[in-house]
Amino acid sequence: MNFYAIRAIYLHEMDRMRRTLFQSILSPVISTSLYFIVFGSVIGGMIPQIDGVTYGSFIVPGLLMLTLLTQSISNSAFGIFFPKFTGSIYEVLAAPISSLEIIIGFVGASASKSLIVGIIILITASFFVEMKVQYPLLMAFLLILTCLTFSLFGFLIGIMSENFEQLQVVPLIIITPLVFLGGSLYSIDMLPEFWQKISYFNPVVYLINGMRWSFYGISDFNIWISVTSLVAFLMVCIAGVTVVIKKGYNIKN
Amino acid sequence: MNSLISIKNLSKVYSNNFKALYNINLDINKGEIFALLGPNGAGKTTLISIICGIVTPSAGTVLVNGNDIIKDYRLTRSEIGLVPQELTLEQFENVFSNVCYTRGLYGKSPNPSYVEKILKELSLWDKKNSRINELSGGMKRRVLIAKALSHEPSILFLDEPTAGVDVELRQDMWKVVESLRKTGVTIILTTHYIEEAEAIADRVGVINNGEMIVVNDTAELIKSMGRKKLTIDLHEKINSIPTLLDKYSLKLINEGLSVCYSYDTQGSQTGITSLLQDIKETGLRLKDIKTEQSSLENIFVELVQKDEK
Numbered sequence: 001m002n003f004y005a006i007r008a009i010y011l012h013e014m015d016r017m018r019r020t021l022f023q024s025i026l027s028p029v030i031s032t033s034l035y036f037i038v039f040g041s042v043i044g045g046m047i048p049q050i051d052g053v054t055y056g057s058f059i060v061p062g063l064l065m066l067t068l069l070t071q072s073i074s075n076s077a078f079g080i081f082f083p084k085f086t087g088s089i090y091e092v093l094a095a096p097i098s099s100l101e102i103i104i105g106f107v108g109a110s111a112s113k114s115l116i117v118g119i120i121i122l123i124t125a126s127f128f129v130e131m132k133v134q135y136p137l138l139m140a141f142l143l144i145l146t147c148l149t150f151s152l153f154g155f156l157i158g159i160m161s162e163n164f165e166q167l168q169v170v171p172l173i174i175i176t177p178l179v180f181l182g183g184s185l186y187s188i189d190m191l192p193e194f195w196q197k198i199s200y201f202n203p204v205v206y207l208i209n210g211m212r213w214s215f216y217g218i219s220d221f222n223i224w225i226s227v228t229s230l231v232a233f234l235m236v237c238i239a240g241v242t243v244v245i246k247k248g249y250n251i252k253n
Numbered sequence: 254m255n256s257l258i259s260i261k262n263l264s265k266v267y268s269n270n271f272k273a274l275y276n277i278n279l280d281i282n283k284g285e286i287f288a289l290l291g292p293n294g295a296g297k298t299t300l301i302s303i304i305c306g307i308v309t310p311s312a313g314t315v316l317v318n319g320n321d322i323i324k325d326y327r328l329t330r331s332e333i334g335l336v337p338q339e340l341t342l343e344q345f346e347n348v349f350s351n352v353c354y355t356r357g358l359y360g361k362s363p364n365p366s367y368v369e370k371i372l373k374e375l376s377l378w379d380k381k382n383s384r385i386n387e388l389s390g391g392m393k394r395r396v397l398i399a400k401a402l403s404h405e406p407s408i409l410f411l412d413e414p415t416a417g418v419d420v421e422l423r424q425d426m427w428k429v430v431e432s433l434r435k436t437g438v439t440i441i442l443t444t445h446y447i448e449e450a451e452a453i454a455d456r457v458g459v460i461n462n463g464e465m466i467v468v469n470d471t472a473e474l475i476k477s478m479g480r481k482k483l484t485i486d487l488h489e490k491i492n493s494i495p496t497l498l499d500k501y502s503l504k505l506i507n508e509g510l511s512v513c514y515s516y517d518t519q520g521s522q523t524g525i526t527s528l529l530q531d532i533k534e535t536g537l538r539l540k541d542i543k544t545e546q547s548s549l550e551n552i553f554v555e556l557v558q559k560d561e562k
Contacts, residue, residue, distance in 0.1 A: 002327070002360045003360075004357045004358075004359075004360045004361060004362060005357060005358045005359070005360055007357060008353075008354050008356075008357025008358050009357075009358070011357075012343075012346075012350075012354050015346070015350065019345055019346075083343070086341055086342070086343065086344070087337070087339050087341030088341045088342055088343055090307055090335070090337055090341060091335075091355055091358055091400065092358060093306060093307045094305040094306050094307050094330060094333070094335050095330060095355075095358035095359050095360075096326060096327040096328075096329075096330040096331045096359060096360055097358065097360075
């Protein structure tokens with residue numbers, strides 16, 4: 001195992017975060033804080049409690065998930081796409097590093113960045129809404145697993161993208177709508193029956209509910225469905241990234 | 254000499270069916286400077302990229318120090334440093350971190366004093382904290398060299414290292430190459446400045462349309478394929494070559510004040526003696542005589558043109 005290479009990639013990517021603190025940290029924190037102010041404090045006060053939880057508190061896990069998913073995907077996708085775009089990927093490909101080590105470096109850094117942003121958002125949320133975490137270990141597990149899984153997914157997007165437009169398509173056109181329609185701001189039970197059934201096909205619903213369960217012990221589904229779906233998606237991403245890296249798709253040819 | 258890099262039947266066909274390399278066989282010796290020459294799109298960069306692990310070969314094998322570049326990639330890549338043709342650098346990072354990053358990628362423990370030594374040798378030390386996008390093109394080229402040397406490689410690939418750099422930097426760069434050779438580093442370079450290859454390379458290989466058309470010692474190639482040119486300056490201007498001299502295929506140059514004769518030094522008879530006798534018979538008065546060896550550039554052009562036919 002080339003530990004120095006993993007360390008080099010990891011620190012190199014984390015350094016990018018340090019250089020772009022506004023974009024990496026401040027921007028997601030500000031936008032999520034606005035959600036808490038508008039939906040949590042202002043509108044939330046006029047909405048009745050959901051399963052015994054105030055609306056402001058109810059949306060915390062969903063907004064946390066929204067940030068984790070979009071940040072993990074964009075950090076990782078950009079992290080691998082940028083050197084591809086500038087051509088500096090040559091030194092990663094020419095170095096004595098295995099595919100696994102490349103993935104650990106890039107995905108580890110992306111997941112770390114998302115985790116940092118997630119923790120900052122949780123701290124920020126505590127200033128605006130009342131918040132409690134019923135199962136902190138489960139929450140930490142889901143937090144880390146989500147960051148890792150979607151960083152892997154972002155890595156896949158970054159490798160397969162040939163231009164900046166393709167890089168943005170999945171996060172903007174697919175992930176954001178899935179999160180918003182996945183019960184981040186409401187309970188699935190509040191939807192008409194038809195839309196409830198449609199929502200069952202949205203994988204993000206299970207992730208948000210899993211995270212909400214770790215906070216308040218309430219969920220539209222069994223927690224194991226959430227954990228299993230997240231682990232299954234992680235496996236799909238690992239398989240996808242392994243195949244793509246091994247074949248050198250869009251990089252080596 | 255020992256073969257450090259051994260290439261056997263190497264081919265590369267890209268996904269769009271473009272044949273970049275076809276059945277390349279080449280051995281590069283330890284400690285030598287090998288110049289890979291060829292027109293644009295000949296396959297030079299593809300060949301280098303395959304050896305370095307950036308491009309996957311379609312067929313054939315490459316051994317570096319006896320190790321296969323695919324099976325034993327950790328061993329082979331650790332020995333190789335690459336200076337790419339394009340200025341591909343992280344623009345917003347500073348010089349020092351950039352070089353340290355490459356060293357880390359190659360599995361070497363951090364060694365700030367070694368990085369400092371390289372930066373000083375390449376006159377980059379005072380720019381160590383500058384961001385890459387603040388540097389000139391020549392400075393960026395130096396950073397690429399520093400990165401390639403950061404993990405102490407025994408083989409260095411220089412892909413068009415002097416493209417777009419000023420004369421001073423070019424000379425500096427060749428000094429660095431020369432000093433590296435003295436430390437035992439094997440250097441493989443591609444260049445469009447053939448006079449540089451002629452001056453610095455021990456051996457040259459000419460590649461065209463993905464095929465290696467010649468590999469030889471630089472001096473040997475020039476000797477075997479080179480022609481000499483005899484230029485005879487005359488006292489009086491002439492309008493045409495006298496009939497008596499037709500058999501020599503002379504060229505009238507310098508507005509009729511000189512004639513030029515090309516001859517093969519390898520031939521049994523150069524024809525110079527008889528030419529000078531025949532010139533005397535025509536009554537022409539000679540002012541000066543000089544000879545000139547055809548350059549590697551002339552030979553390169555001739556080889557490529559012959560291959561195109």
